[in-house]
Amino acid sequence: MAKKSVLGLYTEEDSAADALDNLRDAxxxxxxxxxxxxTPYPEGTFGEAxxxxxxxxxxxxxxxxxxxxxxxxxxxxxxxxPLITGGKPILSIPPMAIIMYExxxxxxxxxxxxxxxxxxxxxxxFMGAYSEKITEGHIGVxxxxxxxxxxxxxxxxxxxxxxxxxxxxxE
Amino acid sequence: xxxxxxxxxxxxxxEPYVETENSVDNRKDVSDRLLKIxxxxxxxxxxxxxxxGLMFALGIIGxxxxxxxxxxxxxxxxYYVAVFAFLMTTTAAAxxxxxxxxxxxxxxRRPISRAAELWTVAGCLNLVLYIPLIWLLPSLENGRRSLWxxxxxxxxxxxxxxxxxxxxxxxxxxxxxxxxxxxxxxLALVWLSCLPDxxxxxxxxxxxxxxxGRRLSLGWIGTTRQWNWQYHRMGIVxxxxxxxxxxxxxxxxxxxxxxxxxGWIDSLxxxxxxxxxxxxxxxxxxxxxxxxxxxxxxxxxxxLDQFWGLGKLLLALSLLWFWFWFSSFNxxxxxxxxxxxxxxxxxxxxxxxxxxxxxxxxxxIIPWFSMIWNPVxxxxxxxxxxxxxxxxxxxxxxxRLYVASWxxxxxxxxxxxxxxxxxVPEKIVTPAIADIFLxxxxxxxxxxxxxxxxxxxPVMNIWEQKEFLLYKAEAQYHRxxxxxxxxxx
Numbered sequence: 129m130a131k132k133s134v135l136g137l138y139t140e141e142d143s144a145a146d147a148l149d150n151l152r153d154a155x156x157x158x159x160x161x162x163x164x165x166x167t168p169y170p171e172g173t174f175g176e177a178x179x180x181x182x183x184x185x186x187x188x189x190x191x192x193x194x195x196x197x198x199x200x201x202x203x204x205x206x207x208x209x210p211l212i213t214g215g216k217p218i219l220s221i222p223p224m225a226i227i228m229y230e231x232x233x234x235x236x237x238x239x240x241x242x243x244x245x246x247x248x249x250x251x252x253x254f255m256g257a258y259s260e261k262i263t264e265g266h267i268g269v270x271x272x273x274x275x276x277x278x279x280x281x282x283x284x285x286x287x288x289x290x291x292x293x294x295x296x297x298x299e
Numbered sequence: 300x301x302x303x304x305x306x307x308x309x310x311x312x313x314e315p316y317v318e319t320e321n322s323v324d325n326r327k328d329v330s331d332r333l334l335k336i337x338x339x340x341x342x343x344x345x346x347x348x349x350x351x352g353l354m355f356a357l358g359i360i361g362x363x364x365x366x367x368x369x370x371x372x373x374x375x376x377x378y379y380v381a382v383f384a385f386l387m388t389t390t391a392a393a394x395x396x397x398x399x400x401x402x403x404x405x406x407x408r409r410p411i412s413r414a415a416e417l418w419t420v421a422g423c424l425n426l427v428l429y430i431p432l433i434w435l436l437p438s439l440e441n442g443r444r445s446l447w448x449x450x451x452x453x454x455x456x457x458x459x460x461x462x463x464x465x466x467x468x469x470x471x472x473x474x475x476x477x478x479x480x481x482x483x484x485x486l487a488l489v490w491l492s493c494l495p496d497x498x499x500x501x502x503x504x505x506x507x508x509x510x511x512g513r514r515l516s517l518g519w520i521g522t523t524r525q526w527n528w529q530y531h532r533m534g535i536v537x538x539x540x541x542x543x544x545x546x547x548x549x550x551x552x553x554x555x556x557x558x559x560x561x562g563w564i565d566s567l568x569x570x571x572x573x574x575x576x577x578x579x580x581x582x583x584x585x586x587x588x589x590x591x592x593x594x595x596x597x598x599x600x601x602x603l604d605q606f607w608g609l610g611k612l613l614l615a616l617s618l619l620w621f622w623f624w625f626s627s628f629n630x631x632x633x634x635x636x637x638x639x640x641x642x643x644x645x646x647x648x649x650x651x652x653x654x655x656x657x658x659x660x661x662x663x664i665i666p667w668f669s670m671i672w673n674p675v676x677x678x679x680x681x682x683x684x685x686x687x688x689x690x691x692x693x694x695x696x697x698x699r700l701y702v703a704s705w706x707x708x709x710x711x712x713x714x715x716x717x718x719x720x721x722x723v724p725e726k727i728v729t730p731a732i733a734d735i736f737l738x739x740x741x742x743x744x745x746x747x748x749x750x751x752x753x754x755x756x757p758v759m760n761i762w763e764q765k766e767f768l769l770y771k772a773e774a775q776y777h778r779x780x781x782x783x784x785x786x787x788x
Binding site: 139162163164165166167168169170171176178179181183184187223226227229230233234236237240241244247248251255258260262263264265266268 | 321322323324325326327330446473476477480483484487491495498499501502503517518520521522523524525526527528529530531532535536539542543546762765766768769787
């Protein structure tokens with residue numbers, strides 16, 4: 129079934145927080161509603177759940193791959209052509225550290241860029257219900273749900289004191 | 300403790316702690332005022348852009364002349380490499396002024412962080428300048444001392460028997476990867492920082508700026524999740540930029556400088572080079588914010604707070620300059636190895652003595668003796684003048700070191716491992732007309748690119764300014780009014 133989104137705009141933080149409470153009371157799940165702001169409010173300002181992300185995994189995986197690559201290049205080269213330099217062991221960390229560091233960095237950077245693009249879900253092709261007032265300073269609460277439930281959502285948004293008409297859009 | 304309908308516990312507050320200025324009207328006012336300044340391009344801007352554009356054109360002529368002269372005579376390329384190193388020391392390091400205070404949650408950086416990040420766009424010019432250096436840098440076959448174990452392998456009968464040693468072009472490969480990574484990270488950083496502001500341009504802008512904002516905002520709508528990602532993305536990319544910046548300076552100072560002077564062995568110098576970049580990066584930003592304040596229309600946003608913050612950093616970094624220089628100098632001076640005395644003759648007491656003294660005054664003595672005085676540090680003009688001094692000194696430093704080093708690179712020494720006193724060049728390499736074009740042109744070109752970028756991207760971070768409303772309040776403290784600043788997260 130096609131999903132539709134509705135958006136209520138608020139001028140006060142408390143009203144937006146009330147709207148979230150009303151939506152939860154009306155049976156809407158986390159993930160069905162979202163807050164839209166033009167400013168990064170501290171997490172939990174509106175009583176919303178803290179969003180989860182897995183961005184930290186990408187640089188860690190990339191760094192592990194890059195480090196392994198750097199280790200294989202440096203250790204492999206030195207084992208292939210063993211040369212004792214300055215009485216140090218064949219596999220000495222200081223000369224290997226440069227390539228291993230750069231390998232680690234390159235792996236981490238490449239994976240992070242991929243991770244940012246993937247995790248951010250950008251570009252967002254369908255913006256759903258949206259208002260330019262968000263970037264002006266209004267706080268938006270948007271609900272994306274089945275078409276039959278949009279009435280309930282609109283009711284919950286209005287009850288919290290949404291300013292003006294509820295904005296509708298397709299997701 | 301109270302519980303909301305989602306079952307999440309939170310600390311209930313019966314009364315707000317302080318009244319902040321965060322309201323719809325104020326948030327809109329911030330956007331409107333900053334967009335108004337961004338949308339206006341004054342005649343003075345175009346006049347200065349025309350001047351720097353002309354300088355850039357001269358730089359391109361110098362670039363063509365230099366490339367056309369070929370890569371065989373290394374000594375004539377000294378000024379070219381010096382310009383490249385100078386730009387990597389200034390424009391590539393300026394974003395650190397946004398990165399470090401943001402990690403420390405320092406509010407004073409908010410009006411200047413975007414301008415610092417915008418210098419990464421000029422980093423593209425550094426990449427263009429770097430391309431001929433790949434051909435210029437000799438392979439490891441010339442027998443110079445290097446980081447790489449070239450030509451020393453004893454066995455070629457095991458596996459990878461196709462190679463006799465590490466590739467002779469190892470420095471070229473790894474330095475290129477590092478510099479490309481730095482430029483890509485810089486562009487990623489500025490784009491990530493701008494995402495919410497591109498959405499503002501999309502929604503509030505007009506004409507081509509609105510189209511530009513629509514394309515680059517990629518559907519940014521400001522969900523809690525997007526803001527959360529924004530915080531983490533910028534943190535990770537910023538940290539990588541810092542790490543890569545230090546690494547790139549390590550490579551530049553080793554591969555394009557030290558290895559060409561036989562006997563220059565100094566494990567401290569690469570980090571000295573990186574430190575110089577942090578000092579010059581702060582000076583670059585000091586001058587940038589001075590221009591934005593005086594000529595860019597941002598007088599209400601860039602105040603003494605920003606100059607104080609940067610001034611303290613510049614004072615500390617100027618003192619560190621002496622520490623780094625003296626640590627290396629002292630070792631050579633006491634050790635008195637013949638090759639080290641030759642090195643001191645080349646870089647300090649010989650043909651480049653006057654240049655060294657001037658640099659010493661400009662980079663250390665003048666900032667030190669002027670920035671210790673409160674009236675100078677707590678002013679707008681004082682730090683800006685000192686920033687000019689530091690930048691001039693840094694340019695002299697890069698010319699002194701790189702021109703001398705590439706002069707040495709063009710000579711045949713008895714031993715490629717140490718330089719004897721009689722082998723030290725006696726005269727400074729005189730700059731050709733192409734060198735003067737390059738110095739003037741690419742410094743002007745970087746400013747030109749920054750200025751053009753500032754027309755496309757708001758030079759002041761709109762979303763960080765709006766965020767500041769959440770954390771700023773004026774409160775009565777006994778009989779005085781004080782500014783209370785909160786810390787996010």
